[in-house]
Amino acid sequence: MKKEKTYFDKVHTWGRIWVVAALVFFLSIPVAVSIHFGVTPRGEIIGKGVAALIIFLITGIVEVIAYSPMLGAGGTYLSFVSGNIMNLKMPCAINAMENAKVKANTEEGEVITTIAIASSIVVTTIVIAITVIAFALNPSFSELMASDTFAPAFQQVTYTIFGSLAAGYFIKHWKISIFPIAAVVVVLLFVDPGIGVLIPIGVILSMLGAHIMYKLKLV
């Protein structure tokens, strides 16, 4: 007898179809741009450019392995298509699970993270579209947002996201929180490799610290 497909199986089937479609669609964009402008891109220039972005290719692999258990299956298929994962999709998913009191890696967690990330994508896409069109039509608006009054504030958006997320998480899990913050600060005192590298460092150190504390029965 054929085994009935679980919700997770179905999510993976839908996700694969959407991601492969996205891949074909996104690759067709530079093709369309080249044809539209009647130009033939030079292979060696593209090769050199992609080689310069090698760190992003490596980061891409690390992100898939590190983030997918936290984002859930549906959340991962959505997040990697729409981007802005760590500054937007991930905090959204964590906040929604906290509010709904569900755990990651459960079916309830899967449902809630998918709903949260999907809602975030629709709103973000619309807000970016409206804001960019407003900027394009009205350069003075653009100057105001880029002014010394507002630009430094928007520079801090990410910190307001993680400050508010930290409030709930660190209070609840303070024992395992001190070590990773201190360790990443120490790393930063010597070298700042950028947030793309700092995140895996933070996640690995945090999990390592928590594992040791678990073994020592401290948590």
Next chain:
Amino acid sequence: MFADFKNDKFMYLIVLAVIVFVCAQALFFLRKAWIRGKELGISTDKLKNAVTSSAIFSFAPAVGIAITVISLSVALGYVLPWIRLTVIGAIQYETTAAIGAIQAATNDPSANIAVPITDPQIFSEITWVMTLGSILPLILIPIVLKKIQKGVSDVASKNSKWMDIMTAAAFIGLISAFIAKGLAGMGSKTEPKIGDGAGVLSLAALVFSTGFMIFFTLLNKKLKKNWIEALSMPVSMALAMIAVVLINTFAPSIAQIEWRY
């Protein structure tokens, strides 16, 4: 709006198609998850709360993303950065990726995002580089995601307490990286700006958002209202942003203090 070749009607048609695709995928998964949530007995209130909270929460970061689009628009026009930051791209490294692509395509190691790209050939090459440089996750995910998820759920079923701690630790590790960056992160070397290194503004953003969030959490414990829970995070973020603007406006000499620049 359409004067420059980088912002012509064709480019706007592409971004429109991208927006339709991304929203269609999101709405498809939203509908499926909602139906499954109801089958699992999750209350409509909880499901609605997830939508409302995420929608409001996304507003300020989305404006921040749009500002990144603007900062890249001098060199690349509005549409290409807009596409990049609607799909796959990320605010943290899109500027660096754009600079890398511009330098390679112009064959000028000092080229940056302040100079407009005027050659369609170079522009198309930048489009290629920015696309090929970021699509690896989309190739990997259909192949490896199911295996990763299965591995995680197998471990979770064997030792759920350990798995709960590890999941919390993973989230905390992610949050720690940003908190530490706000406390001790360096500013950009290639595109230095006020407020990009750890200093008064980043510390204020962290302290105020944490403080407001604690306040709303305590308030909700007392009043037990769903709407407070849904709004706690976006409102804490918004109030912290207002605090940062106020500090920057009324005490600029203090606001510009950065201990890591």
